[in-house]
Amino acid sequence: MRIYLDFNASAPVRDEVADAVVAAMRTRYGNASSVHRFGQEAKAALDEARSAVAALIGGDAPDIVFTSGGTESDNTAIRGVAHALEAKGRRHLIATAIEHEAVRATLQALEQRGWRTTLVPVGRSGVVDPAAVERVIDHQTSLVSVMLANNEIGTIQPVAAIAAIARAHGAVMHTDAVQGAGRIPIRVKDLGVDLLSLSGHKFGGPKGVGVLWMRRGLAIHPWATGGRQERGRRAGTENVPAIEGLGVAARIARQELADAGPRMATLRDRIDTELLARIPGAAVNAGDGPRVPNTTNVSFEGVEGESLVIGLDLDGIAVSTGSACSSGTLEPSHVLRAIGLAPHRVQSAIRFSLGPSTTTEEIDRTIDAVARVVGRLRAVGGGRG
Amino acid sequence: MSGGVDSSVAAALLVDDGYDVVGVSMQLYDQERGDARFGTCCTIDDLHDARRVAAALGIPHYIVNLERRFEDVVVDNFVREYAAGRTPLPCAHCNSELKFSTLAEQALGFEATHVATGHYARVTREAGGRFRLWRGADPRKDQAYFLFGLTQAQLARVLFPVGDRTKDAVRQIAQARGLAVADKPDSQEICFVPDGDYAAVVDRLLPADRSGLIVDVAGRVVGRHDGVHHFTIGQRKRLGLASAAPLYVVRLDAGRQLVTVGPRAAVDATGCTASGVNWIAGEAPGGLVRAEAQIRHRHAASAATIEPIADGRVTIAFDAPQTAVTPGQAVVFYRGDEVLGGGWIDSLPST
Numbered sequence: 200m201r202i203y204l205d206f207n208a209s210a211p212v213r214d215e216v217a218d219a220v221v222a223a224m225r226t227r228y229g230n231a232s233s234v235h236r237f238g239q240e241a242k243a244a245l246d247e248a249r250s251a252v253a254a255l256i257g258g259d260a261p262d263i264v265f266t267s268g269g270t271e272s273d274n275t276a277i278r279g280v281a282h283a284l285e286a287k288g289r290r291h292l293i294a295t296a297i298e299h300e301a302v303r304a305t306l307q308a309l310e311q312r313g314w315r316t317t318l319v320p321v322g323r324s325g326v327v328d329p330a331a332v333e334r335v336i337d338h339q340t341s342l343v344s345v346m347l348a349n350n351e352i353g354t355i356q357p358v359a360a361i362a363a364i365a366r367a368h369g370a371v372m373h374t375d376a377v378q379g380a381g382r383i384p385i386r387v388k389d390l391g392v393d394l395l396s397l398s399g400h401k402f403g404g405p406k407g408v409g410v411l412w413m414r415r416g417l418a419i420h421p422w423a424t425g426g427r428q429e430r431g432r433r434a435g436t437e438n439v440p441a442i443e444g445l446g447v448a449a450r451i452a453r454q455e456l457a458d459a460g461p462r463m464a465t466l467r468d469r470i471d472t473e474l475l476a477r478i479p480g481a482a483v484n485a486g487d488g489p490r491v492p493n494t495t496n497v498s499f500e501g502v503e504g505e506s507l508v509i510g511l512d513l514d515g516i517a518v519s520t521g522s523a524c525s526s527g528t529l530e531p532s533h534v535l536r537a538i539g540l541a542p543h544r545v546q547s548a549i550r551f552s553l554g555p556s557t558t559t560e561e562i563d564r565t566i567d568a569v570a571r572v573v574g575r576l577r578a579v580g581g582g583r584g
Numbered sequence: 585m586s587g588g589v590d591s592s593v594a595a596a597l598l599v600d601d602g603y604d605v606v607g608v609s610m611q612l613y614d615q616e617r618g619d620a621r622f623g624t625c626c627t628i629d630d631l632h633d634a635r636r637v638a639a640a641l642g643i644p645h646y647i648v649n650l651e652r653r654f655e656d657v658v659v660d661n662f663v664r665e666y667a668a669g670r671t672p673l674p675c676a677h678c679n680s681e682l683k684f685s686t687l688a689e690q691a692l693g694f695e696a697t698h699v700a701t702g703h704y705a706r707v708t709r710e711a712g713g714r715f716r717l718w719r720g721a722d723p724r725k726d727q728a729y730f731l732f733g734l735t736q737a738q739l740a741r742v743l744f745p746v747g748d749r750t751k752d753a754v755r756q757i758a759q760a761r762g763l764a765v766a767d768k769p770d771s772q773e774i775c776f777v778p779d780g781d782y783a784a785v786v787d788r789l790l791p792a793d794r795s796g797l798i799v800d801v802a803g804r805v806v807g808r809h810d811g812v813h814h815f816t817i818g819q820r821k822r823l824g825l826a827s828a829a830p831l832y833v834v835r836l837d838a839g840r841q842l843v844t845v846g847p848r849a850a851v852d853a854t855g856c857t858a859s860g861v862n863w864i865a866g867e868a869p870g871g872l873v874r875a876e877a878q879i880r881h882r883h884a885a886s887a888a889t890i891e892p893i894a895d896g897r898v899t900i901a902f903d904a905p906q907t908a909v910t911p912g913q914a915v916v917f918y919r920g921d922e923v924l925g926g927g928w929i930d931s932l933p934s935t
Binding site for chain 1: 689690694
């Protein structure tokens with residue numbers, strides 16, 4: 200029995216989604232920009248997907264821009280704002296210490312080109328304090344980017360409160376909501392943001408497709424120049440099959456959220472409780488803060504997180520240390536360091552992330568396996584490298 | 585799995601024999617680091633090769649990060665030995681302290697019964713349970729020299745699937761199985777030293793002014809040098825000296841930063857001492873041992889008398905003088921094809 204508990208890395212795709220993608224490839228191959236009927240049908244399919252995504256985040260369809268994924272959406276948002284407001288003397292960018300690499304690396308790249316960047320620290324709770332943003336924002340700030348939910352520890356950030364601060368200072372507010380979609384309700388208008396990123400494959404859609412929601416009237420530099428697709432906001436022939444799949448996934452996610460959320464929370468809490476009860480030297484990281492219902496990050500004293508991931512994989516269970524994007528490097532998780540964990544606790548952490556399809560049996564088998572593998576690794580010295 | 589043909593075929597042979605095989609590659613240095621182009625082995629391309637072979641064989645593949653331990657155990661020893669006027673043997677340390685210890689421990693943690701590598705060497709087991717180590721069947725590729733430090737406990741858990749084959753046969757197996765690495769050239773150098781420039785690694789990691797004088801065997805100054813770590817015993821080239829007769833490095837004294845050069849005859853030695861001796865059987869034999877001693881990987885083993893003395897040390901008397909006995913290298917004792925043990929050649933006492 201193979202158990203998948205790495206939904207934050209990527210998620211299985213429902214048959215309905217896969218069928219939609221294949222059907223679109225087979226039958227709706229027209230270019231959505233073409234005048235003829237083939238183009239019109241493709242365009243109509245995009246419209247339907249657009250509405251489904253808009254409904255998922257409580258926004259309006261015309262404000263949805265389809266992209267190639269969360270990374271493109273983040274890059275477009277950040278670089279788009281940075282370049283648009285540069286001429287107005289605004290060259291200060293703010294984000295948090297726990298953002299995804301797609302945000303961090305983009306800020307670093309801009310910093311090397313002369314932008315000033317500030318990463319607001321988080322507390323041990325893994326939640327940013329809006330007052331901390333207030334302290335660093337100034338009249339040169341063009342952009343504030345704060346993720347809705349963190350991918351490694353699952354903590355939910357006070358985006359609405361921070362958006363209000365950004366607005367008061369004339370700065371643009373972006374949120375990377377990649378890990379929030381399909382896990383918590385998102386109401387983009389209540390969040391008060393100007394830009395919001397989503398990634399299709401995190402909530403059961405295909406890989407290679409995502410969304411950038413843009414507040415009506417916001418003008419930013421484009422990610423690339425070319426055709427006038429997506430109302431001139433994103434050049435490139437639309438990936439109709441992937442977008443159709445995304446739309447179906449969005450619809451399913453919205454329908455199931457009310458039930459899936461609490462169910463995942465129960466299972467996630469069960470992981471926390473059982474691991475703490477059965478394994479000495481186990482500790483949940485940032486477990487006290489508000490978290491999305493599907494994520495928990497746990498450290499096991501005396502065990503190397505990487506070795507635990509391998510040991511569990513050999514037992515047929517898929518989890519991860521930190522983020523998939525950083526595996527293979529010796530760099531400890533910037534998120535776990537940002538919440539003030541000691542190095543040995545950072546090195547011994549693994550992340551469990553469930554999905555709507557995760558069962559109690561899978562959780563129970565996983566807990567047994569973790570206890571077993573941790574015991575074995577501790578017996579031979581932790582698997583430390 | 586280094587991404588080379590030997591470890592790839594080793595994995596293939598084990599799969600064919602019905603073993604439950606898991607492919608593991610060691611990540612030994614940070615591929616992202618901007619400075620030196622790292623190494624001739626276990627680079628990112630090699631890891632990709634290993635991954636593809638594992639996929640072709642249908643086995644899982646993991647990359648285990650051992651950067652820190654590699655740096656602490658292998659690289660650190662390497663630069664310190666050179667700085668001390670010795671010529672290190674990092675591959676032997678990597679075997680004893682990484683592959684067959686740290687990695688083997690992790691393997692135990694994953695309930696593996698053995699660690700297998702592509703080494704050209706052989707292990708047998710006696711009826712009484714004792715393990716014996718032998719040269720590989722292909723004399724041109726034999727790597728038993730680098731495994732002299734393995735203990736009985738370690739030998740109990742190793743497999744060398746290609747040890748009883750020739751390199752040509754191994755390449756043929758790779759080709760027959762369509763493995764992409766079949767024609768990949770062997771890595772000839774130390775894996776973490778690009779371009780064979782050992783001195784540059786020492787200068788980078790242990791920067792210091794190590795310049796000093798070059799003297800002849802009579803003590804007369806004949807030149808200057810930039811550090812004893814640029815030299816090895818028996819070296820003839822790149823001494824920066826002009827002389828009528830060829831001169832060879834006879835001795836390195838890091839303490840006084842002296843390089844002593846002399847005629848060919850001065851490079852021969854009739855004996856040496858060695859420390860940190862490991863006996864494959866598990867303990868030092870009582871009394872003298874007659875065996876063949878090999879002072880370098882590419883050197884013929886030659887008859888010697890080995891006398892164990894205190895503290896894991898031995899004195900060795902060669903029947904015939906040996907050229908360029910090099911402190912820091914291993915002297916490994918053989919009886920025919922069997923490895924009896926070995927130790928680290930001591931520096932000569934200061935004169």
